[in-house]
Amino acid sequence: MYGGGNTFEGIKTDSLAQEDPVKLAEFETRIERGEKIEPTDWMPQLYRKQLIRMIEQHAHSEIIGALPEGTWITRAPGFKRKLSLMAKVQDEVGHAQLLYSAAETLGKSREEMINDLITGKSKYSNIFNYPAFTWADSCFISWLVDAGAIVNQLANAKGSYGPYCRALDRICAEESFHLKYGHHCVIYLATGTEKQRQMFQEALNRWWPPMMHFFGPSDKISAHTEVLMKWKVKMSSNDDMRNQFLDMYVPKIWELGFTIPDPLLKKNTDTGRWEYTEPDWQEFKRVINGDGPCNKERLEVRRVAEERGRWVREALKTPKATYVTPLA
Amino acid sequence: MNSLDPRVNRLPQVGQPEHVEPKAPLDQFGTFEVFVQPKEGKPFQHEGIVHAPNLEMAFVLAKEAFTRRFQCVSLYVVDTRNVYVSAMTEGNQSVFELIHDTPEQPGEKESYEIFFLTKRGKQHIHIGSVTAATPGEALTLTAKDYKTDKIIYNVWAIRTNDIRFTKPEEQELWLTLPEKKFRDASAYKAGDKLKDFLEKVNN
Numbered sequence: 001m002y003g004g005g006n007t008f009e010g011i012k013t014d015s016l017a018q019e020d021p022v023k024l025a026e027f028e029t030r031i032e033r034g035e036k037i038e039p040t041d042w043m044p045q046l047y048r049k050q051l052i053r054m055i056e057q058h059a060h061s062e063i064i065g066a067l068p069e070g071t072w073i074t075r076a077p078g079f080k081r082k083l084s085l086m087a088k089v090q091d092e093v094g095h096a097q098l099l100y101s102a103a104e105t106l107g108k109s110r111e112e113m114i115n116d117l118i119t120g121k122s123k124y125s126n127i128f129n130y131p132a133f134t135w136a137d138s139c140f141i142s143w144l145v146d147a148g149a150i151v152n153q154l155a156n157a158k159g160s161y162g163p164y165c166r167a168l169d170r171i172c173a174e175e176s177f178h179l180k181y182g183h184h185c186v187i188y189l190a191t192g193t194e195k196q197r198q199m200f201q202e203a204l205n206r207w208w209p210p211m212m213h214f215f216g217p218s219d220k221i222s223a224h225t226e227v228l229m230k231w232k233v234k235m236s237s238n239d240d241m242r243n244q245f246l247d248m249y250v251p252k253i254w255e256l257g258f259t260i261p262d263p264l265l266k267k268n269t270d271t272g273r274w275e276y277t278e279p280d281w282q283e284f285k286r287v288i289n290g291d292g293p294c295n296k297e298r299l300e301v302r303r304v305a306e307e308r309g310r311w312v313r314e315a316l317k318t319p320k321a322t323y324v325t326p327l328a
Numbered sequence: 329m330n331s332l333d334p335r336v337n338r339l340p341q342v343g344q345p346e347h348v349e350p351k352a353p354l355d356q357f358g359t360f361e362v363f364v365q366p367k368e369g370k371p372f373q374h375e376g377i378v379h380a381p382n383l384e385m386a387f388v389l390a391k392e393a394f395t396r397r398f399q400c401v402s403l404y405v406v407d408t409r410n411v412y413v414s415a416m417t418e419g420n421q422s423v424f425e426l427i428h429d430t431p432e433q434p435g436e437k438e439s440y441e442i443f444f445l446t447k448r449g450k451q452h453i454h455i456g457s458v459t460a461a462t463p464g465e466a467l468t469l470t471a472k473d474y475k476t477d478k479i480i481y482n483v484w485a486i487r488t489n490d491i492r493f494t495k496p497e498e499q500e501l502w503l504t505l506p507e508k509k510f511r512d513a514s515a516y517k518a519g520d521k522l523k524d525f526l527e528k529v530n531n
Contacts, residue, residue, distance in 0.1 A: 030418070036449030040416045071333035080510065087511045090396070097393050101377045104359070110379060111351040118348050131332050162449050167376065174397055177513040184516040191525040255522075257529060297331050300345060307342040313355055316381035326359040326377040326408050327484075328452070 036162035039105040059099035060124035072138040129292030136203035143182025160232035190256040215242040246274040360386035372454040410490040412463035433461035440466040445482035
């Protein structure tokens, strides 16, 4: 699972000026040819920096994203659902491991990344700063947040950085189970009692605004990312991904007889694009900067986990060990 | 903490809220490279890394991280520092053009496992083994013994003795029990339920 809408740093126009123009040109033609960049290849500082930032945010999103769903394992309806949800949450944590490893090949150690997560320096997908009130919220996450993540990840898997693409290929294969599981859960609620239907409708009402935020600010206001698109770091614009998600999933939600809480939502048959109420980007900004319903709790849970595991890590540390960057 | 999650509310108070003791270097341990054999008869391929305090734990963690869901018949791990890496080439240049002939070295001969990168963006694949006294000699021998028309972009050599292989009695780790089908997408079929529902709604 993964939140799109990476917060890329604004790019200064002179940040490429100190790069070697010959190497830069070689690098760019390689990407144009569709070749992957590997850890030992030359790359511009900006490419390295933005990739670390993106992969790291993705990894944090997997770790933090396991929390709102993880809370429902013990209270999932029935033994089978508990088993499935446990397997799914285990997958998410596993994805984080794969992603941290991919980011590490670029030269940032896992210790630094985890430090930056718990001190609040690094971001993670904003959607996980919202609480999962009921079982239906957990079903919404499993089905639709994962669906959004897949739209994003499938795009990124065609990117230019080899280790990240390889990690994403594995992740996407596992996500197909999450999506099927989530849809299964929602169909059971939708075809169940009135109370069950109402539960999902309420979850949908709560989660729709954060879901619209999920792919990041509208292209009209987001930071300029042309160079990142050219380097195949960012593969699709925020609005394009949002549109693709709506295209694939709004009909499926409507099919089940639920109402999406946006009176303006409709597909423009002329342009083929979806129209919707402009999401509240002020709120998005506010929450991503720490003032959401669960930001504090999410980081505090991570911090407590770190503290409680410290003695184990210390006991296992090998004094002779030296660090080397992993290979691929 | 005042959370909706009862488990979170039960967490003991540890340290100072919002105060983070920064992690020391190697707090997450060193890295180990993981190789997986996806099917009987297929070569081992590089999959990624795990962090672990030692080789034995690396094996256990690699099993969890890389073979939970994907087909695997065998797995091995090696400390990243024990992988001898050649230069990386591109275009039409084969890595063997860059390998200087190392004359036969004195000393005890040991077995090295050899891995080729045949396509950029793909993983390193196990190609065979050579017996040499040093990694440099191993690469020279590889250039002779595994001569190929294909372009090889990168070679890894690993001393066979540095690898933690799967033991024969561990092979059953990857036999999936029939009651574990809930881990597969195919176990979630709700099409009929949805169809009945839609028919009822539309009538």
